[in-house]
Amino acid sequence: MGRYSVKRYKTKRRTRDLDLILNDLSSPDSIQKLKQQPEDENLPGLGQYYCIHCAKYFLDNTALKGHLRGKVHKRRVKELSVNPYTNLESEAATGTNLEKFMEKVAKYKADEGPRREMEHGMLKDQTEEYDLRDRKKWEELYPEKVLEEAQKAAEAAATKERKALAAEEETNIVTDDEIIME
Numbered sequence: 197m198g199r200y201s202v203k204r205y206k207t208k209r210r211t212r213d214l215d216l217i218l219n220d221l222s223s224p225d226s227i228q229k230l231k232q233q234p235e236d237e238n239l240p241g242l243g244q245y246y247c248i249h250c251a252k253y254f255l256d257n258t259a260l261k262g263h264l265r266g267k268v269h270k271r272r273v274k275e276l277s278v279n280p281y282t283n284l285e286s287e288a289a290t291g292t293n294l295e296k297f298m299e300k301v302a303k304y305k306a307d308e309g310p311r312r313e314m315e316h317g318m319l320k321d322q323t324e325e326y327d328l329r330d331r332k333k334w335e336e337l338y339p340e341k342v343l344e345e346a347q348k349a350a351e352a353a354a355t356k357e358r359k360a361l362a363a364e365e366e367t368n369i370v371t372d373d374e375i376i377m378e
């Protein structure tokens with residue numbers, strides 16, 4: 197019974213509010229902190245694969261990559277780009293004067309360009325960074341497998357070289373035959 201209620205709580209958990217997500221995306225520090233979180237065994241994928249826009253953890257990098265290409269994520273990105281305007285509009289509707297409202301819109305527009313560029317710069321290689329980070333962790337965990345990989349690569353390279361030499365020799369033999377035949 198106890199376990200069941202915990203599970204229910206987790207799935208019914210409210211998703212993060214759009215205003216909070218906009219705040220998450222507002223500064224390089226905040227984005228960096230969310231992009232590289234400490235491992236937490238209570239979170240999917242130990243909390244290592246996070247989509248900031250959707251405030252969602254994924255089990256692994258492949259799942260996150262699929263999500264970032266998908267409809268749900270794209271819809272959320274669009275929602276977030278519209279949200280500040282709707283906020284300003286509702287503020288205006290509650291009686292703030294029009295001039296103040298226009299000022300706020302102009303300020304938002306001026307700030308949003310550079311902010312978006314910063315966000316793009318910080319997140320465009322997110323999954324590539326996770327791939328590198330995961331590889332590094334794997335190497336630290338399994339040094340013997342790294343060694344094995346290196347040995348296999350060296351063997352493959354040696355085999356390739358032997359084959360190339362053999363092919364070259366064969367070509368030489370053919371050439372010799374041709375010479376003899378002439």
Ligand SMILES: [Zn+2]
Nearest residue numbers: 247249250269
């Ligand atoms: Zn997302």
